[in-house]
Amino acid sequence: MGFFAIxxxxxxxxxxxxxxxxxxxxxxxxxxxxTISYPTAMLMTIGLWLIVAPLAAAAGKKGKK
Numbered sequence: 394m395g396f397f398a399i400x401x402x403x404x405x406x407x408x409x410x411x412x413x414x415x416x417x418x419x420x421x422x423x424x425x426x427x428t429i430s431y432p433t434a435m436l437m438t439i440g441l442w443l444i445v446a447p448l449a450a451a452a453g454k455k456g457k458k
Contacts, residue, residue: 407435
């Protein structure tokens with residue numbers, strides 16, 4: 394399980410960035426904002442992961458007590 398965790402997380406990251414780019418491009422015209430490129434979507438995704446990962450870890454530790 395641990396051996397495949399890093400490659401799986403990597404694939405999840407690139408897929409999440411791609412989905413971010415696609416969904417942003419879908420809703421951008423509705424809000425009159427520009428679409429974003431894939432590198433920008435990657436930057437947004439890593440930012441979200443840096444915020445959400447510690448919160449998820451804290452929530453997981455709280456539930457084990």
